[in-house]
Amino acid sequence: xxxxxxxxxxxxxxxxxxxxxxxxxxxxxxxxxxxxxxxxxxxxxxxxxxxxxxxxxxxxxxxxxxxxxxxxxxxxxxxxxxxxxxxxxxxxxxxxxxxxxxxxxxxxxxxxxxxxxxxxxxxxxxxxxxxxxxxxxxxxxxxxxxxxxxxxxxxxxxxxxxxxxxxxxxxxxxxxxxxxxxxxxxxxxxxxxxxxxxxxxxxxxxxxxxxxxxxxxxxxxxxxxxxxxxxxxxxxxxxxxxxxxxxxxxxxxxxxxxxxxxxxxxxxxxxxxxxxxxxxxxxxxxxxxxxxxx
Amino acid sequence: xxxxxxxxxxxxxxxxxxxxxxxxxxxxxxxxxxxxxxxxxxxxxxxxxxxxxxxxxxxxxxxxxxxxxxxxxxxxxxxxxxxxxxxxxxxxxxxxxxxxxxxxxxxxxxxxxxxxxxxxxxxxxxxxxxxxxxxxxxxxxxxxxxxxxxxxxxxxxxxxxxxxxxxxxxxxxxxxxxxxxxxxxxxxxxxxxxxxxxxxxxxxxxxxxxxxxxxxxxxxxxxxxxxxxxxxxxxxxxxxxxxxxxxxxxxxxxxxxxxxxxxxxxxxxxxxxxxxxxxxxxxxxxxxxxxxxxxxxxxxxxxxxxxxxxxxxxxxxxxxxxxxxxxxxxxxxxxxxxxxxxxxxxxxx
Numbered sequence: 293x294x295x296x297x298x299x300x301x302x303x304x305x306x307x308x309x310x311x312x313x314x315x316x317x318x319x320x321x322x323x324x325x326x327x328x329x330x331x332x333x334x335x336x337x338x339x340x341x342x343x344x345x346x347x348x349x350x351x352x353x354x355x356x357x358x359x360x361x362x363x364x365x366x367x368x369x370x371x372x373x374x375x376x377x378x379x380x381x382x383x384x385x386x387x388x389x390x391x392x393x394x395x396x397x398x399x400x401x402x403x404x405x406x407x408x409x410x411x412x413x414x415x416x417x418x419x420x421x422x423x424x425x426x427x428x429x430x431x432x433x434x435x436x437x438x439x440x441x442x443x444x445x446x447x448x449x450x451x452x453x454x455x456x457x458x459x460x461x462x463x464x465x466x467x468x469x470x471x472x473x474x475x476x477x478x479x480x481x482x483x484x485x486x487x488x489x490x491x492x493x494x495x496x497x498x499x500x501x502x503x504x505x506x507x508x509x510x511x512x513x514x515x516x517x518x519x520x521x522x523x524x525x526x527x528x529x530x531x532x533x534x535x536x537x538x539x540x541x542x543x544x545x546x547x548x549x550x551x552x553x554x555x556x557x558x559x560x561x562x563x564x565x566x567x568x569x570x571x572x573x574x575x576x577x578x579x580x581x582x583x584x585x586x
Numbered sequence: 587x588x589x590x591x592x593x594x595x596x597x598x599x600x601x602x603x604x605x606x607x608x609x610x611x612x613x614x615x616x617x618x619x620x621x622x623x624x625x626x627x628x629x630x631x632x633x634x635x636x637x638x639x640x641x642x643x644x645x646x647x648x649x650x651x652x653x654x655x656x657x658x659x660x661x662x663x664x665x666x667x668x669x670x671x672x673x674x675x676x677x678x679x680x681x682x683x684x685x686x687x688x689x690x691x692x693x694x695x696x697x698x699x700x701x702x703x704x705x706x707x708x709x710x711x712x713x714x715x716x717x718x719x720x721x722x723x724x725x726x727x728x729x730x731x732x733x734x735x736x737x738x739x740x741x742x743x744x745x746x747x748x749x750x751x752x753x754x755x756x757x758x759x760x761x762x763x764x765x766x767x768x769x770x771x772x773x774x775x776x777x778x779x780x781x782x783x784x785x786x787x788x789x790x791x792x793x794x795x796x797x798x799x800x801x802x803x804x805x806x807x808x809x810x811x812x813x814x815x816x817x818x819x820x821x822x823x824x825x826x827x828x829x830x831x832x833x834x835x836x837x838x839x840x841x842x843x844x845x846x847x848x849x850x851x852x853x854x855x856x857x858x859x860x861x862x863x864x865x866x867x868x869x870x871x872x873x874x875x876x877x878x879x880x881x882x883x884x885x886x887x888x889x890x891x892x893x894x895x896x897x898x899x900x901x902x903x904x905x906x907x908x909x910x911x912x913x914x915x916x917x918x919x920x921x922x923x924x925x926x927x928x929x930x931x932x933x934x935x
Contacts, residue, residue, distance in 0.1 A: 343778055346934065362780070370778045376770035378598050380605040385598070392594035393779040432775075 294357050296321045296440060296471050297342070302351035304337050311337040313495035314351070319488075321439075324462075324472040326486035328479070328572075330580050334495040335475040336373060339444055342473070343370055355440070366395055369438030371429045373445045373475075377417040383428055384413045387435060394436035407431040407461060423454035430461060441465065443474045447481060459484055479573035489572070493580050503572050510578050511570035516543040516551055522561045530558065587788075591781050595789040603759075603797060613797070617751040617805045624747070625740050625813055635664040636710050639676040639688040643669025654691045659717035665710075673699075686710050694718075737901050741816050745896040746869035748805060752798050752828070753835050753863060753889050757856050759794050760839030762849065768935060769847040777933035787931060790843070791836045791924075798832040799825075819899035823906050827899060830916040831892030837923030838888065844930035863887045868894075891915045 295318035304312040312334045319325050327335045341348045344360055355364055377386055384400060391397045404410050407427045412420045420428065426446060433441060443462070447455040455478070462485055466472060476482050482489050483503045490500040499506055523534075523541045531554055535542045545551040548567060555562060604610055640648055640655065648669040650660050659665075668685060670676035676688040680701055687710040688699040698714060700707035764787075767773050776786060802825075809815070817824065842859070846852055866873065866880065867889035873881050884890045895912035898904035906913065 345774060345778060365778060365780045368778075370775075372771065372775060374771060375775045376767075376772050377775070378602060378772060380602045381598055385601065389594050389598045390779065392590050393781050395780075436779075 293320060295319055295354075296356060297473075298352075298354040298357075299338075299342060300352045300354070302338065302341060302353065303349045304334075304341055304346065305349040310495050312341065312348075315490075315492070315495070315497050316351075317490060317497065317500065319471055319473070321471055322466075322469045323487045324466050324474060324485055326482040326489040327473065327475045327492060328477075328482055328489055328576060329475075329492035331477075333492040333580075335492055336444055338492070339442055339473060339475055343368070343442055366436060367439050369433035369436060369441045371433040371441075371443045371446055373448070375429060379418070380416060382414050382416055383409060383420065386417055386428075387431060390432055390435045396437055397435055398437050403431040403434060406434065406464065408457075422449050423451070423457065426450060426454065426458055427461065430458070434465070439470060441470050441472045443472060445475055445477065447476070447478060455481070479571065479576055483572045491576060491579055498579055499575070506575045507570050507572065511574040513544045513546050513570065514548045514551075515568040515570075516545060516548070516555075517541070517566040517568065518543075518555075518560065518562075519564050522564060524560070530554070587782065587785055588780075592785045592789050595776075595781065595786055596793050599789060599793040600796070603793070613755065613801055614804055614808075617747055617801070618808055620747050620751075621740070621744055621805075621809045622812065624743055636666070636687065636706055636713075637685040638665055638667050638710065639670050639679055639685040640667050640691050641670040641673055641676045641688070642691065643671065645669055654693065655689060656696070656714075656717045659714055662713055662717065665713075680707075687714065689714070737816070740813055741901065742897070743870070744809065744813070744815055745900060746867075746893055748802060748828070749831060749867075749889055749893050749896065750864055750869045751805075752802070752832050752892075753860060755798055755801070756794055756832060756835035757839045757842065757860055759797070760790055760836055761842035761856055762852055764790060764840075764843030765846050765852040766849055768933070769849060773933045774935075783931045783933065784928060787840055787843075787927060791833075791840060794836045794839070795829070795832050798836070799829060802828055802832075815900075817900050818903040819905065823899050823904075823909075824896060826906065827892060827895045827909065827913070827916075830913060830920070831888060831896075834888035834892070834916045834920040834923065837920045837927060840927035841923050841930065844927045845932055847935045863889050866890070888916055888919050891919075 297319045299318070300316050301314050302312055302316070303310065303314055315334075315338060317325075327338060329335050337346070340346045342353050344353075344364065353360060355361075355367075378389065381389065387400050387403060391400070398406075400413075404413060407430050409424075409428060409431055412424050412428075417428075426449075430443070430446065433443070446462070447458050450458060459481065462472070462474075466485070472485075474482070474485060486503065488500070488502055489506065490497045491506070492498065499510060501509070517540050520536065520539045520541055530543075532543050532545055532551060535544075543551060552562070555565075640653060646669050648667045650667060653660060653667065668679075670679070670688075673688070673690065676685070677699060679685045680688045680699055683701065683704060686700070686704055686706040690697040696714075696718070698711070700711050764773070773786075806815075838859075842852065842855060846855075864870075866884040867887050868884075869889070873884060891912040895904075895909035895916075898909050898912075902908075
């Protein structure tokens with residue numbers, strides 16, 4: 293099947309800074325693709341070049357196998373990282389205004405139902421809460437029944453309930469077969485929503501695949517964590533490598549059964565044990581490092 | 587171009603403006619207050635042009651009848667007398683141009699002080715000197731009255747104030763608002779829809795022109811009920827001139843709105859354009875007698891041509907043909923500004 297979107301050797305340079313450095317990927321119809329990376333990695337620049345908000349320095353973006361035509365705007369939905377809206381309009385009026393820009397549109401009722409807007413539909417844009425605002429921005433991105441949806445950090449600033457709620461909405465949109473490109477800082481979000489992810493750093497894609505593939509490839513092993521006071525042995529008296537971190541000890545293992553057997557054999561009390569499976573966050577930190585980025 | 591999209595953005599902009607009640611109300615109230623204020627200042631008998639300090643006096647308020655100064659000076663119009671207890675107090679005010687002339691009360695020989703840097707001081711000095719000389723039985727001069735009905739200052743000033751209000755509203759209402767929308771990302775959000783730049787800026791311009799003409803009619807009607815303006819020419823011609831003027835000013839606003847994301851910088855540019863336009867387009871005073879280069883420079887402003895044409899219609903019964911050059915210039919300026927604004931317009935930061 294022909295990819296819905298192809299990005300080939302995309303470069304975006306600002307003076308001496310190369311924000312996007314020759315990245316390429318292709319998306320199949322209906323996939324949810326996550327673009328992950330630390331602050332300043334080039335995620336938003338990449339997504340905005342694809343959205344045709346900014347021009348690339350080099351490279352090409354193909355939509356349905358051809359360069360983007362004016363009709364591209366009719367077929368994509370976009371939620372920016374931060375968007376101000378027209379002042380002193382209600383949510384309903386804003387939806388109606390955006391509807392008028394497009395040929396093929398969802399009805400206000402559909403959007404209200406899909407994004408749960410009913411409780412604040414007649415409030416002014418700037419008088420709604422953070423969670424309501426994110427749902428409203430998602431509805432605006434869906435106003436033209438897009439085939440390809442761009443979501444740039446859609447859950448930033450939301451509380452855990454708001455985030456879960458938004459994930460459910462995005463799952464619902466995925467179920468309709470829409471293709472989604474998502475950027476996020478939240479690895480849990482990417483793992484929950486994305487079929488495929490690419491990790492970016494310094495403008496390049498440094499790893500790409502399904503979350504499970506990346507975890508297998510870049511973060512092997514299970515971590516067993518115990519409070520220090522439960523582990524009475526000396527570290528070198530235990531057959532598996534042990535790391536002391538503050539008041540805990542961590543044991544990395546590929547075979548959790550064997551590890552637990554050894555702990556029981558050595559008479560360790562397992563009451564407060566924690567077993568951590570590798571996840572995307574581990575992959576992310578392993579690949580991009582633990583140094584603070586700003 | 588899609589009229590549906592244009593209408594939609596026009597409607598949204600109008601809703602935004604009409605719902606901002608403070609801005610909406612101020613738009614009508616400001617010109618009305620200005621006209622009313624100037625009507626009171628210049629229309630009543632209390633208007634004084636020159637301030638005369640008198641000492642010694644027990645209080646600031648002086649009784650003109652009881653003042654011991656030349657009678658003919660007391661009788662002159664447009665003078666306001668202010669009392670000072672001593673010369674030092676009066677001289678301090680004179681030095682800072684708070685008064686134009688300082689006079690010691692009493693019988694002659696009179697003593698007075700003026701500031702050499704004050705043109706008004708010079709005029710009052712000549713008035714004072716004239717008041718000391720007995721009137722000639724036969725003046726070598728003859729007073730003639732202006733034929734026809736006199737044009738009051740308020741009649742002259744009124745179109746200026748309305749035009750000035752239009753200028754500020756057009757430049758700030760388009761220039762500043764669009765730059766703010768570019769800065770906060772509204773334009774970026776609109777850019778990724780099928781809405782075109784032409785549709786967007788046309789909607790902004792139509793919305794502002796509609797508002798300017800609506801304000802014009804309301805303020806004119808309100809002020810006319812109070813001041814009964816004397817319009818010699820046709821109201822329709824006057825409306826057409828103001829419409830053309832608002833078109834050119836709004837188009838100039840679009841040029842300023844076409845680029846930039848800094849509200850502070852845009853404020854600076856707007857001030858840089860609007861202040862010289864306000865002072866050199868004869869809003870407040872005539873440039874009659876001003877150096878030629880200033881008069882020529884003033885012609886670069888659309889406000890100058892709008893006001894010239896409006897005053898000709900209002901005061902000299904001119905028709906559209908009589909103000910043809912101004913109409914032509916305003917139309918060309920509109921076309922030029924629109925072309926430039928559309929060519930330069932950018933959605934992005």
